[in-house]
Amino acid sequence: MFDPLDLYDADKNNSSVALDFEPSFELDQQLSTGVDEKLEDSKLLENDEDDEDSLLGPIYVLDLPYVAYASPEVILATLHLLRPETQVNFQSTEAVTTEAICKSKDLDKKLQNNIVEWYLNSIQNKKLNTIEKICNKIPSLVNASETERSALLNYYTSILKRYENSSNTSPLKFDILKEVSLRIAECCGRSAIPSMSRDFKFDNMNTMVSLFEPSLTNDNLGWKTWGASLILSKILIENFNSTTNFKPKKSNEPLNVLELGAGTGLVGISWACKWKEEYNLVNSNIQMFVTDLPEILENLKKNVTHNNVGDFVTTDVLDWTNPKPFVEKYNVKENSFDIILVADPIYSPNHPEWVVNMLSKFLKTDGKCFLEIPIRSKYAKEREVLIQLLQENNFEVLNERYDQGVDDWGSVKYLYREIVLRN
Ligand SMILES: C[S@@+](CC[C@H](N)C(=O)[O-])C[C@H]1O[C@@H](n2cnc3c(N)ncnc32)[C@H](O)[C@@H]1O
Structure with a gap:
């Protein structure tokens, strides 16, 4: 990020901010063409996941619900979980209890059940099969490494691509589009964050x-x-x-x-x-x-x-x-x-x-x-x-x-x- 006043011209007291942002749909292609293989992979992985270390370890953007396969409710729940944390004195602060995290992310019971159901039954991922594990891990992706954050941007653009399509008639379409647009804007620094x-x-x-x-x-x-x-x-x-x-x-x-x-x-x-x-x-x-x-x-x-x-x-x-x-x-x-x-x-x-x-x-x-x-x-x-x-x-x-x-x-x-x- 940068100081927006560095973009001001002291002489003209004027500024223009150009956002160099080229969305990539690579991940979407990967996700929509590779769902079956991914499901197989995740089941294979699951056998290695019984040891405590792998349960405690980090998750990656590839662990997020597959855009082409998960229900709109699951995608919406994921987007809520990826909302930025509250800032105190310009630093992000994480809510600590599952209840506090759900409250701060506006994740109601229905959305909680949907996302747990996805990890528990649809893909049987032991790292994320309870609301506690989900709340503990998914929000952390927002502050992950540069590489993960760039993968996250691809994940968002793949959601955008799927749901802005006029053939998509999901009743949650507009909620998802609104939420994903906010997530994309948040990736672009304070000058682009909506409010x-x-x-x-x-x-x-x-x-x-x-x-x-x-x-x-x-x-x-x-x-x-x-x-x-x-x-x-x-x-x-x-x-x-x-x-x-x-x-x-x-x-x-x-x-x-x-x-x-x-x-x-x-x-x-x-x-x-x-x-x-x-x-x-x-x-x-x-x-x-x-x-x-x-x-x-x-x-x-x-x-x-x-x-x-x-x-x-x-x-x-x-x-x-x-x-x-x-x-x-x-x-x-x-x-x-x-x-x-x-x-x-x-x-x-x-x-x-x-x-x-x-x-x-x-x-x-x-x-x-x-x-x-x-x-x-x-x-x-x-x-x-x-x-x-x-x-x-x-x-x-x-x-x-x-x-x-x-x-x-x-x-x-x-x-x-x-x-x-x-x-
Ligand atoms: C860099 S901001 C600082 C705002 C605030 N003091 C802070 O530190 O968060 C500069 C502020 O000066 C105000 N400002 C600039 N020119 C002004 C003017 N001619 N009369 C009154 N306020 C002015 C701007 O509207 C803006 O709120």
């Missing part, structure tokens, strides 16, 4: 944050949660007291918090969840805005509501190129925010200036901005400009550190800065 939810857990917080992400079509970058927001959220939650109580307030003055370019909302939402855990909301005096561009808003709002912080977090549009509607709607005074949160805001030559304008306009004198930026080699110049503009506009760096974090495509280096606006 998903991700969970985020933090050491110093009981509440788990769960975020919905629509598909990344139309280059809406705020529809994905970026690694910078996870690192910044961790830092803010670990150091919650020092980041919130840094200056005495007048008793009736609310703490004003603003997030710029919130995207799916991880930083603001996790911070708000921590606030809710720490303080009794009835007695706490806070006003918080999480903001982004209009096209990002609907999903951001949904995430704020879903994570139960909508009672004190307002979600709205704040366009860095035109803050006037936001200012007028909420009667926001110049330099009125105690805290501003920003993760991963720089990916075009205009962004440094726009972001610094927003900080200069909205941050209180002595208020703090917590900023996290990924070290993308392509945006070195924009980072330099940002740092220079901050200096020129009286922002002082109080803390700075580099961290190694993760995003969908692997490890990424990040720069954290805690900055304060001086007179």
